[in-house]
Amino acid sequence: MKILIVSDTHKKNENYFKVLEMHHLDMVIHCGDAEGSEYALSAAAKCPVYIVLGNNDFFSDLPREITLDIGPYKVWVTHGHNYYVSMGNETIKKEAIDRGVDIVLYGHTHRPVIDIDDDIIAVNPGSLSYPRQEGRQPSYAIMEIDREEKVHFTIAYLR
Known part of the structure; x- marks a missing residue:
């Protein structure tokens, strides 16, 4: 299973569309700040798309x-701004553990992290x-689950 994880596209979707063309995907997860592009982001993907509410998604009925x-x-998918991710990811990790999840996906900082x-x-x-982040290259993550059901994450960059 191959899953694209993106965040903070802020209605500037050209790079998202390029990434969709580069991969055969089973799912897309957007961690918020789509800014009204939900329909375009979902329609372009040929798989299920899940999008959560970001701090700039005003007047949206997306789930928080x-x-x-x-x-x-x-x-667990959240934008992260309610968990102080700009100060680090310790609070969101503690919340994720308290919720009994295995993985938390978040955005908001515009900086890629695999922790x-x-x-x-x-x-x-x-x-x-x-x-x-340093170098300021557009980034996204790929989550893959192999045949043994082990999860692997990769941060990828567009040039």
Whole structure:
């Protein structure tokens, strides 16, 4: 199973459409700040798309957060701004553990992160539109579940 994880596209969707063309996907997860592009993002993908509410998704009826069962994993998806992710990911990781999930996917910081601990996996795909990490390359994450049902994450960059 191959899942695209994106966040913070902020209605600038060209790079998202490029990434869709590059991969055969089973699912797309958007961690918020689509800014009214929900229909375009969903219509372009040839698979199920899940999008949560970000801090810039005004007047949207998107869910604030969702929990998905993906293979053997319980995955919590949230934008992250309500969990102080700009200060680090310790609060969101603690919340994820308290919720009994295996993986938390979040955005908001526009900086990619894969943080694997014994108790929790926290992944932020960064931003395809307005990256803030060193080098400022648009980024996204790929989540793959192999035949043994082990999960693997990769941060990928557009040049």
